[in-house]
Amino acid sequence: MLSVAEAQSRVLAAAGARRREAVPLAEAHGRYLAEDVTALLSQPPFHASAMDGYAVCFRDIAPGMILPVIGEAIAGKAFDGTVEAGTAVRVLTGAPIPEGTDTVILQEDVAYEDGAIRIMEDLPAAPGRHVRKAGQDFAAGAVLLQAGAKLTARAIALMAAAGHGTAPVYARPRVVIVSTGDELVPPGETPGRDQIINSNGVMLSCLARAAGAEVRDLGILPDRHDVIRDALAKAAAEADILVTVGGASVGDHDYVQAALVDAGATIDFWKIAMRPGKPMMLGRLGDAVAIGLPGNPVSAYVCAQLFLLPLVRHLLGAAAPFPAPLEARLTVGLPANGPRANYQRAAVTAGPGGWEITPFPVQDSAMLSRLEAANALLIRPANAPAAEKGSNVAFLPLNND
Ligand code: AMP
Ligand code: MG
Numbered sequence: 001m002l003s004v005a006e007a008q009s010r011v012l013a014a015a016g017a018r019r020r021e022a023v024p025l026a027e028a029h030g031r032y033l034a035e036d037v038t039a040l041l042s043q044p045p046f047h048a049s050a051m052d053g054y055a056v057c058f059r060d061i062a063p064g065m066i067l068p069v070i071g072e073a074i075a076g077k078a079f080d081g082t083v084e085a086g087t088a089v090r091v092l093t094g095a096p097i098p099e100g101t102d103t104v105i106l107q108e109d110v111a112y113e114d115g116a117i118r119i120m121e122d123l124p125a126a127p128g129r130h131v132r133k134a135g136q137d138f139a140a141g142a143v144l145l146q147a148g149a150k151l152t153a154r155a156i157a158l159m160a161a162a163g164h165g166t167a168p169v170y171a172r173p174r175v176v177i178v179s180t181g182d183e184l185v186p187p188g189e190t191p192g193r194d195q196i197i198n199s200n201g202v203m204l205s206c207l208a209r210a211a212g213a214e215v216r217d218l219g220i221l222p223d224r225h226d227v228i229r230d231a232l233a234k235a236a237a238e239a240d241i242l243v244t245v246g247g248a249s250v251g252d253h254d255y256v257q258a259a260l261v262d263a264g265a266t267i268d269f270w271k272i273a274m275r276p277g278k279p280m281m282l283g284r285l286g287d288a289v290a291i292g293l294p295g296n297p298v299s300a301y302v303c304a305q306l307f308l309l310p311l312v313r314h315l316l317g318a319a320a321p322f323p324a325p326l327e328a329r330l331t332v333g334l335p336a337n338g339p340r341a342n343y344q345r346a347a348v349t350a351g352p353g354g355w356e357i358t359p360f361p362v363q364d365s366a367m368l369s370r371l372e373a374a375n376a377l378l379i380r381p382a383n384a385p386a387a388e389k390g391s392n393v394a395f396l397p398l399n400n401d
Pocket of ligand 1: 179185196200246
């Protein structure tokens with residue numbers, strides 16, 4: 001059986017090349033840059049006033065001096081003309097500093113009367129005071145953001161200010177989800193006496209979409225070899241990641257692997273040393289990575305967190321696509337673990353000395369109520385020795401997922 005870490009690196013290795021696209025800035029939030037971004041213009045584009053006041057030429061003024069105000073400059077409306085020595089121009093924040101001036105005196109530092117200002121005796125000004133120099137934020141041609149950077153709202157504002165209307169990013173991976181099983185009916189329908197509801201499809205759609213994928217959920221396929229084979233072949237042509245749910249083992253009624261092979265797929269692995277989620281499958285069908293998730297909802301969820309979502313993030317351009325574990329103190333002792341890494345549903349709370357974690361006593365991979373109640377997956381590595389109450393263990397926070 002493969003270790004989780006080995007399986008994770010094989011999942012990334014199975015990924016094809018990332019596709020690039022340019023998207024409008026408003027749609028670029030959370031995406032990753034496919035190339036460096038340089039400034040197309042300087043910011044500010046002109047020397048600008050940082051305050052409301054009066055623009056003067058510092059060299060020409062002295063305490064007590066009276067200067068006629070010969071015009072005004074406001075944001076979006078520059079003062080045309082040159083300011084002669086001994087005169088001032090009213091300027092508001094963001095306005096271009098008029099030609100012939102270099103300093104702004106705050107309006108509270110002058111007395112204004114009859115179209116003129118009188119400079120105070122203890123003038124607190126200095127040359128260049130309250131002026132934002134052209135290009136002091138960034139200069140045209142400067143590299144503002146590096147390839148691989150994640151586009152935050154701040155980074156997008158920076159790109160906009162620097163003259164860009166679109167961002168060069170990696171395309172959202174197209175994820176197609178197919179659930180298999182004769183026992184399944186869609187959410188909202190009334191199941192027959194031997195049926196259950198397909199809860200995995202919506203769960204995986206939400207997860208993959210939140211991770212940045214473009215998701216299509218094709219719904220439920222019956223447990224029939226030819227139907228599954230044909231549907232997967234068709235779906236793979238329009239997917240970067242083809243996700244199947246259920247039927248991933250090699251039981252009598254597990255059709256996915258055989259159907260994938262019959263459709264032309266190559267299969268990499270299908271057993272991982274982990275709990276829940278052992279029967280996971282990785283393959284390639286055409287240009288799509290095929291990920292076969294187990295049908296048990298908790299197994300499907302944990303495998304999505306560990307394998308599917310990192311693959312989505314990797315294709316989006318993330319350099320560190322795997323979830324980063326945190327540490328918490330155990331509130332209970334735990335026995336030694338077996339040869340399979342165990343991801344236990346757990347509750348994490350803030351204690352006086354940091355996070356504290358309590359695994360749920362019942363760890364059943366079919367129980368969605370326990371999964372929903374958890375806010376963490378406690379990680380018990382393969383063959384971990386017994387852990388005492390109060391010792392530190394790793395966990396994956398589940399945040400809003
Ligand atoms: P399988 O992987 O097909 O052997 O399914 C394992 C268990 O998960 C069975 O109890 C299935 O009924 C259940 N299951 C399979 N697919 C889904 C699904 N899409 N939603 C909820 N439960 C499922
Ligand atoms: Mg099944």
